[in-house]
Amino acid sequence: xxxxxxxxEIKSTLPSDVTLIAxxxxxPVDDIMEAYNAGHRNFGExxxxxxxxxxxxxxxxxxxHMIGHVQRNKVKYMAPFVSxxxxxxxxxxxxxxxxQAIKNNRVIECLLQIKIADxxxxxxxxxxxxxxxxxxxxYKDLGAIKVVGLMGMATFTDDENQxxxxxxxxxxxxxxFKTQFSNDNTDLRILSMGMSGDYKIALKNGSxxxxxxxxxxxxxxxx
Numbered sequence: 001x002x003x004x005x006x007x008x009e010i011k012s013t014l015p016s017d018v019t020l021i022a023x024x025x026x027x028p029v030d031d032i033m034e035a036y037n038a039g040h041r042n043f044g045e046x047x048x049x050x051x052x053x054x055x056x057x058x059x060x061x062x063x064x065h066m067i068g069h070v071q072r073n074k075v076k077y078m079a080p081f082v083s084x085x086x087x088x089x090x091x092x093x094x095x096x097x098x099x100q101a102i103k104n105n106r107v108i109e110c111l112l113q114i115k116i117a118d119x120x121x122x123x124x125x126x127x128x129x130x131x132x133x134x135x136x137x138x139y140k141d142l143g144a145i146k147v148v149g150l151m152g153m154a155t156f157t158d159d160e161n162q163x164x165x166x167x168x169x170x171x172x173x174x175x176x177f178k179t180q181f182s183n184d185n186t187d188l189r190i191l192s193m194g195m196s197g198d199y200k201i202a203l204k205n206g207s208x209x210x211x212x213x214x215x216x217x218x219x220x221x222x223x
Contacts, residue, residue, distance in 0.1 A: 149190025
């Protein structure tokens with residue numbers, strides 16, 4: 001099947017409240033335009049300068065999602081246009097996003113990345129640090145960011161029970177945080193978990209945003 005057919009098939013299986021992020025990292029502009037012409041608008045990249053280059057070239061109604069690990073010194077490149085930053089894993093990063101958002105007269109929406117995987121290679125905050133951040137006065141003083149949800153990546157394993165338990169734990173955290181934290185820059189409504197290989201398990205455990213690349217565009221081009 002081609003890209004537009006892949007999109008149509010995946011979307012036909014999704015609940016209406018789930019947002020599909022088409023992970024377009026390493027993919028050429030022509031592939032993104034095929035998805036765009038099929039009506040898709042949410043795209044995810046993991047390298048800021050690649051995303052910036054695509055933003056400059058492609059239609060401006062695309063919503064760009066930064067789904068990779070973010071280096072603070074590169075936030076300035078995406079601050080003018082990024083729709084949602086998925087991988088916020090420190091207060092220092094939030095402060096930099098806030099600083100660059102002010103320069104661009106924007107409020108930038110972010111997700112806190114929570115570490116749920118049993119792997120050292122995965123980034124993310126632990127629950128205690130995330131809770132302390134959301135409860136701190138210094139965080140509440142950041143007026144140009146809004147934390148709108150949580151993101152997590154499960155362990156890369158064939159053990160579906162482990163994957164399900166990790167997603168379930170993040171859903172429980174999301175529910176808990178949602179009742180605890182609500183202020184001008186906190187509105188927890190997005191739970192981003194699930195990728196091409198495990199998004200069906202994520203959906204069963206309450207995800208309302210999934211990040212799918214290879215199931216839409218085919219296998220990734222490594223570079």
